Amino acid sequence: MxxxxxxxxxxxxxxxxxxxxxxxxxxxxxxxxxxxxxxxxxxxxxxxxxxxxxxxxxxxxxxxxxxxxxxxxxxxxxxxxxxxxxxxxxxxxxxxxxxxxxxxxxxxxxxxxxxxxxxxxxxxxxxxxxxxxxxxxxxxxxxxxxxxxxxxxxxxxxxxxxxxxxxxxxxxxxxxxxxxxxxxxxxxxxxxxxxxxxxxxxxxxxxxxxxxxxxxxxxxxxxxxxxxxxxxxxxxxxxxxxxxxxxxxxxxxxxxxxxxxxxxxxxxxxxxxxxxxxxxxxxxxxxxxxxxxxxxxxxxxxxxxxxxxxxxxxxxxxxxxxxxxxxxxxxxxxxxxxxxAVPHAVTDDPGAPPLSVTKGEIRFEQVAFNYDRQETAAGPVVHDLNLTIAPGEKVGLVGRSGAGKSTLVNLLLRFHDVSAGRILIDGQDISGVQQESLRSAIGMVTQDTSLLHRSVLDNIRYGRPEADLEQVEEAARRAHADEFIRDLEDPEGRRGYKAHVGERGVKLSGGQRQRIAIARVLLKNAPILILDEATSALDSTVEAAIQEQLFNLMAGKTVIAIAHRLSTIAAMDRLVILDRGRIVEQGSHTELLEQGGIYAELWARQSSGFIAEDLETAPANTG
Structure with missing residues (x-):
């Protein structure tokens, strides 16, 4: 019994x-x-x-x-x-x-x-x-x-x-x-x-x-x-x-x-x-x-x-x-x-079909959004935004902090529903498809990389759970992570790809976590790629080596990249400049410099050592 x-x-x-x-x-x-x-x-x-x-x-x-x-x-x-x-x-x-x-x-x-x-x-x-x-x-x-x-x-x-x-x-x-x-x-x-x-x-x-x-x-x-x-x-x-x-x-x-x-x-x-x-x-x-x-x-x-x-x-x-x-x-x-017993804020419609990505076109049509669903004195975070990203196009999002870059990405991932307008991928409104299928079609590397308190193997394989060890190791090599992974050992004596990384990956350096995250996205190989300060935690040598792999990864994919270091996205097909939730400029790096607008100002500050100039022109301390 x-x-x-x-x-x-x-x-x-x-x-x-x-x-x-x-x-x-x-x-x-x-x-x-x-x-x-x-x-x-x-x-x-x-x-x-x-x-x-x-x-x-x-x-x-x-x-x-x-x-x-x-x-x-x-x-x-x-x-x-x-x-x-x-x-x-x-x-x-x-x-x-x-x-x-x-x-x-x-x-x-x-x-x-x-x-x-x-x-x-x-x-x-x-x-x-x-x-x-x-x-x-x-x-x-x-x-x-x-x-x-x-x-x-x-x-x-x-x-x-x-x-x-x-x-x-x-x-x-x-x-x-x-x-x-x-x-x-x-x-x-x-x-x-x-x-x-x-x-x-x-x-x-x-x-x-x-x-x-x-x-x-x-x-x-x-x-x-x-x-x-x-x-x-x-x-x-x-x-x-x-x-x-x-x-x-x-x-x-x-x-x-x-x-x-x-x-x-x-x-x-x-x-x-x-x-x-x-x-x-x-x-x-x-x-x-x-x-x-x-x-x-x-x-x-x-x-x-x-x-x-x-x-x-x-x-x-x-x-x-x-x-x-x-x-x-x-x-x-x-x-x-x-x-x-709290209702879900973002839900799938009954019988919602999975997203089918055949080309990778992304369209934002009259999109507006505010986090509390009510406009603040400064207006919505995103306002009346129209943007079409062609299949295979590489677009860089540029703007000051709070301009709406990350919000736009979160809306594309449907972490929040838009307040007005719609977002389409290959003509399919993302609000009408299954959320899991939407996010499965998008690979993303973020600035603040968080790893699961599991083995390195499990963390990389999270990008494609059915992948075998050989495929995981290949993704790690392409992300220049294989060499340090093989030297890892956790307190339980597990080594290499079996070693556990600690809560949120605290046992690894920021650069090591970032390389594992990049390996995970390389393994996922999704048709749409989002890079949000993807190489910000890497030193110049490793960044240069990984940039080559990222460019290879971007081949044939629709890409949205966010970076505060403009030099890392200057080579994108198109740069979209946001300010207070609106698109204020668009064009190539050269075209935007010629316009002399916000992008040109940001580029000048980053390339001309504006910090030193600001210090030289600052008033003397008379106290």
């Missing part, structure tokens, strides 16, 4: 990509309905166990009375032997069997698999969010939401079944048993149950609210710490470890304060229930003894009812603790749902 049960849920089998619903109840139902038979089975088994455990108190009362009334032990066993046999079967056979089924399903299937089912589907949904979604949050915080939400959702449902449902069945059965002894034994327990329910009703929601705040504070703290680790080079470079201490300390103080508020409510509830339990024990005990003294109830009934009440009191502390945990977990699920 233990070998078969784990296969009841395959957490990664589902290809569901729909957005989880926003509402808390709907969010729970979205995941629970996928495995409802297992949770139903768990609820049934635990409910029957509660009935058996409650019935044992009735049996104890009957046996005590039987022992008192029997003339001899033999007479007692003769009259009650069947009941003793039934108890033995229930406790030695039925209870272990039910508990075994319950534990097998819950511990072997629900605990490991359902938790990861929630994580898997949440991760797949979040992975398809837009770039702006990730740029507006901590990566550590978002990963914490995915991991914690799956765990908290499973815990809260499991606790609800194992504790609340079990206790509910037990307490209802207990009330029925007391009524069977004498209805006058019921009032103290009924009054206590009402008071207990009111206490939970009032305090648990407050715990839930504070638990949600504590969960958010915990996620923020995780995000702050991960942010420091992710940018450790910047921290070290500026000597700001003490500043990062303060940054983390603030997060920890916020988390401690939020946790304190949760535990204060828990302490208040525990103290209140302790007082209520004392009242129940004394009240019921006094009533049972009084009724016994009047001869209204038997010794067995009084003893069994008192034992039952003591069992209820013992459970109350457990239920209070579990209710607090449920509230905390529900709060964490609500907090996680706020981050997970």
């Amino acid at each position: 233990y070998h078969h049960i784990p296969s009841l849920i395959d957490p990664c089998a589902s290809d569901r990509l729909e957005q989880p619903p926003k509402g808390l109840f709907a969010f729970y139902r979205h995941f629970l309905r996928q495995v409802w038979p297992l949770f139903t089975c768990v609820a049934i088994t635990i409910g029957v166990l509660a009935l058996i455990n409650a019935a044992l108190f009735l049996v104890v009362g009957l046996l005590i009375d039987g022992m008192q009334g029997a003339e001899t032990p033999a007479a007692f066993f003769a009259e009650y032997g069947w009941l003793l046999a039934l108890v033995a079967i229930a406790t030695l056979v039925l209870e272990p069997l039910l508990l075994g089924v319950h534990l097998a399903i819950f511990n072997q299937s629900i605990v490991p698999a359902f938790t990861n089912l929630v994580r898997w589907q949440s991760h797949r949904h979040m992975l398809r969010q837009s770039m702006s979604y990730f740029s507006n949050d901590f990566a550590g915080r978002l990963s914490q939401k995915v991991m914690q939400t799956g765990l908290s959702l499973r815990r809260s449902v499991g606790q609800l079944i194992d504790a609340v449902w079990y206790v509910t069945v037990f307490w209802i059965s207990g009330i029925g048993i007391l009524a069977g002894f004498d209805v006058r034994l019921m009032p103290p327990l009924l009054v206590w149950l009402v008071a207990y329910g009111i206490a939970l009703w009032v305090i648990v929601p407050r715990i839930k609210v504070r638990a949600a705040a504590a969960s958010e504070a915990h996620s923020q703290l995780t995000g702050r710490i991960v942010d420091s680790y992710t940018n450790i080079q910047t921290v070290k470079l500026f000597g700001h470890t003490a500043r990062e201490d303060d940054y983390a300390r603030t997060g920890m103080e916020n988390q401690r304060e939020a946790s304190f508020r949760v535990m204060a409510e828990v302490s208040n509830m525990e103290l209140l229930i302790t007082v209520m339990n004392g009242g129940l024990l004394l009240g019921h005990g006094a009533l049972a003894l009084w009724l016994w003294s009047l001869g209204e109830v038997s010794v067995g009934a009084a003893a069994a009812s008192l034992a039952l009440v003591m069992r209820v009191i013992t459970m109350s502390h457990w239920v209070m603790f579990v209710a607090s945990e449920i509230a905390e977990n529900v709060g964490q699920v609500r907090d996680g749902a706020d981050s997970i």
Whole structure:
């Protein structure tokens, strides 16, 4: 059974990509309905166990009375032997069997698999969010939401079944048993149950609210710490470890304060229930003894009812603790749902076809864009832009910082949807094709190269996963990366192409990361190529060697290149000059110099040593 049960849920089998619903109840139902038979089975088994455990108190009362009334032990066993046999079967056979089924399903299937089912589907949904979604949050915080939400959702449902449902069945059965002894034994327990329910009703929601705040504070703290680790080079470079201490300390103080508020409510509830339990024990005990003294109830009934009440009191502390945990977990699920159940900003149309690139023509038609969808005082980032790039044409984008160069590239990659107009590749509107196919047709080398914390082989092969080792090594040689790759060794002793590069490639120099990124794009061999400061991290010798390979790579491809060093793109077929999201100049290097516009000004500054001239003409310091 233990070998078969784990296969009841395959957490990664589902290809569901729909957005989880926003509402808390709907969010729970979205995941629970996928495995409802297992949770139903768990609820049934635990409910029957509660009935058996409650019935044992009735049996104890009957046996005590039987022992008192029997003339001899033999007479007692003769009259009650069947009941003793039934108890033995229930406790030695039925209870272990039910508990075994319950534990097998819950511990072997629900605990490991359902938790990861929630994580898997949440991760797949979040992975398809837009770039702006990730740029507006901590990566550590978002990963914490995915991991914690799956765990908290499973815990809260499991606790609800194992504790609340079990206790509910037990307490209802207990009330029925007391009524069977004498209805006058019921009032103290009924009054206590009402008071207990009111206490939970009032305090648990407050715990839930504070638990949600504590969960958010915990996620923020995780995000702050991960942010420091992710940018450790910047921290070290500026000597700001003490500043990062303060940054983390603030997060920890916020988390401690939020946790304190949760535990204060828990302490208040525990103290209140302790007082209520004392009242129940004394009240019921006094009533049972009084009724016994009047001869209204038997010794067995009084003893069994008192034992039952003591069992209820013992459970109350457990239920209070579990209710607090449920509230905390529900709060964490609500907090996680706020981050997970977010609609995708950039989506594929239903039935969208893949992009088919036959020539590589790119057209921007009346394109306008602003990041917040509303124009600022300075106007949109891109405004009324028209640009056609012919198949195989090499175009350089030039402009001051903030001119819209990178935004234009991001729109072509459909990291954002345009606010107006459209972008076409070989006549196909990119908003109507599959995003994955669009980006598969475009190779890009960026200035800030980020590598996956995997092997060099995996990082280069990311450009074409089906490539064999020989093809990967050839791409590395063309990018002048093979020589340093073969000398790599990571702390685990993996060498060469099997060596891992660290998070974001931190174990490599900027130039080494750039060469691996270039090798990755060389291997991808996409029909459209984007170079965004592709050689900025390389020294002059390596840059000169790689430039030759890049020119070979550009052969037959449509190319868009961005570079602040104008000398690296001056040989492009055409240069497009952007200013405040508009095209203000176009032409070859020579033509633009003759126009004497923005490009000529930028070229003059870079080629004539404007920094030295500015220093010479700067006013003297009279201070």
